Amino acid sequence: MSASARDKDDAGTTPEAARRERTLRAAVRQGLLDPESALLAAFVDLDGVDSTVASLRSAFPDSLRVLHAFAAKANCLVPVLEALRLNGMGCEVASAGELAQALAAGFDPARIVFDSPAKTRAELVRALSLGVAVNADGFQELARIDDILATRASGSRIGVRINPQVGGGSISAMSTATATSKFGVPLADEGNRRRLLQAYRDRPWLTWVHTHVGSQGCPLDLIAGGVAKAVEFAEEVNAHLGRRQVTGIDIGGGLPVNFDSDETTPGFDAYVDRLREHAPALFSGAYEIVTEFGRSVLAKNGFMAAYVEYTKTVGGRPVAITHAGAQVATRTVFAPGAWPLRIEAHDPDGSAKGGPPVVQDIAGPCCFAGDLLARERALPLLDAGDLVVVPDTGAYYFSTPFHYNSLPEPAVHGVRIDAGGRVTFRPLRPARTVDPDAQFLTDR
Numbered sequence: 429m430s431a432s433a434r435d436k437d438d439a440g441t442t443p444e445a446a447r448r449e450r451t452l453r454a455a456v457r458q459g460l461l462d463p464e465s466a467l468l469a470a471f472v473d474l475d476g477v478d479s480t481v482a483s484l485r486s487a488f489p490d491s492l493r494v495l496h497a498f499a500a501k502a503n504c505l506v507p508v509l510e511a512l513r514l515n516g517m518g519c520e521v522a523s524a525g526e527l528a529q530a531l532a533a534g535f536d537p538a539r540i541v542f543d544s545p546a547k548t549r550a551e552l553v554r555a556l557s558l559g560v561a562v563n564a565d566g567f568q569e570l571a572r573i574d575d576i577l578a579t580r581a582s583g584s585r586i587g588v589r590i591n592p593q594v595g596g597g598s599i600s601a602m603s604t605a606t607a608t609s610k611f612g613v614p615l616a617d618e619g620n621r622r623r624l625l626q627a628y629r630d631r632p633w634l635t636w637v638h639t640h641v642g643s644q645g646c647p648l649d650l651i652a653g654g655v656a657k658a659v660e661f662a663e664e665v666n667a668h669l670g671r672r673q674v675t676g677i678d679i680g681g682g683l684p685v686n687f688d689s690d691e692t693t694p695g696f697d698a699y700v701d702r703l704r705e706h707a708p709a710l711f712s713g714a715y716e717i718v719t720e721f722g723r724s725v726l727a728k729n730g731f732m733a734a735y736v737e738y739t740k741t742v743g744g745r746p747v748a749i750t751h752a753g754a755q756v757a758t759r760t761v762f763a764p765g766a767w768p769l770r771i772e773a774h775d776p777d778g779s780a781k782g783g784p785p786v787v788q789d790i791a792g793p794c795c796f797a798g799d800l801l802a803r804e805r806a807l808p809l810l811d812a813g814d815l816v817v818v819p820d821t822g823a824y825y826f827s828t829p830f831h832y833n834s835l836p837e838p839a840v841h842g843v844r845i846d847a848g849g850r851v852t853f854r855p856l857r858p859a860r861t862v863d864p865d866a867q868f869l870t871d872r
């Protein structure tokens with residue numbers, strides 16, 4: 429079913445767009461957006477997060493032991509991580525900073541998974557002391573873990589990340605299972621299978637297999653095919669050793685998100701169907717499972733809104749200069765072909781703007797010409813003082829800003845809407861602001 433066929437009212441508005449509009453109007457009324465003092469703000473729909481996590485949990489059979497570990501890099505705000513913990517998730521971290529954020533969000537260390545291709549000795553000591561799960565990215569890291577375990581006991585469950593080398597998707601920067609990816613142990617490279625089998629034989633504490641095939645742009649069959657290689661490898665280790673040493677498989681994340689409508693497709697159900705087909709042994713009940721979804725949990729539950737400061741016509745084309753650019757939409761600005769975003773036009777009071785579509789550019793505030801959120805986009809003609817909404821930005825956008833031009837980080841607000849339509853906000857991150865006297869950036 430296409431979004432255009434689905435659940436739209438007479439004006440062609442989806443329930444999700446109506447929810448954004450309601451949120452925006454309330455935000456303007458409450459001063460969370462203000463043309464003088466709050467030029468840009470971001471919103472996380474906490475009700476939406478609850479229902480997305482519920483759909484993830486229900487996609488896997490209850491009979492399996494599954495830990496859904498949210499990939500913190502997708503949205504590392506501590507209150508967001510806390511909301512995910514309260515929904516029963518674990519947390520996947522890839523740096524000391526993300527580990528600190530996960531602990532601050534209250535995660536039990538046993539429900540945190542530490543993946544990174546560059547873990548330092550000190551980071552490994554800390555993770556192993558806390559009992560955080562660790563996936564070694566290669567043989568050198570395994571040797572380092574040997575050294576650490578020689579002097580201290582650890583309750584961590586430990587695995588190895590394998591690269592199933594199944595190939596890439598449409599965005600090479602997001603494809604981690606290519607023949608030459610920097611991540612994990614490439615399974616098909618000369619001698620690696622034998623070395624890995626020996627590594628498991630020598631280390632009875634090595635009980636997990638990890639893989640993460642890629643993120644946005646990878647087709648489901650590619651991801652599921654990579655997971656199947658990891659499951660086959662786990663079966664091979666156990667057969668080779670004649671004991672069930674590998675007890676768990678971490679299948680990574682990477683479910684792609686559609687950025688072109690309010691539909692959520694593919695859903696977790698569709699992915700689990702592909703997994704059942706490619707990797708039936710994953711569902712045998714013989715293995716514990718960890719997942720590491722990030723984008724698919726948060727992207728569609730967040731949006732940004734920014735004021736249009738000026739408009740002009742250049743070379744015959746209307747351009748709206750807004751306060752959202754590369755500082756909050758870094759990937760879209762630098763790789764617009766790979767990361768297109770929708771833009772919605774709103775009046776200054778937050779209501780959806782009407783009017784015939786006019787092709788225009790939507791630019792950001794940064795001082796370089798490529799700072800464009802969208803090129804040649806047909807929208808009601810924007811005026812100075814209007815608002816633009818940028819949907820689907822809950823993951824990897826405003827949560828990890830880029831400090832170009834020393835632009836301050838916008839506030840992030842959590843949103844809930846009750847059955848009566850009443851919108852309530854709670855702060856998830858304060859805005860940074862420039863103190864005119866002290867001349868530094870500070871939390872407001």
Ligand SMILES: *Cc1c(COP(=O)(O)O)cnc(C)c1O
Nearest residue numbers: 499640643681682720721722723
């Ligand atoms: C980035 C990453 C994820 C999450 O990817 P999404 O596309 O956000 O689901 C999971 N696992 C690892 C190891 C990652 O690097």
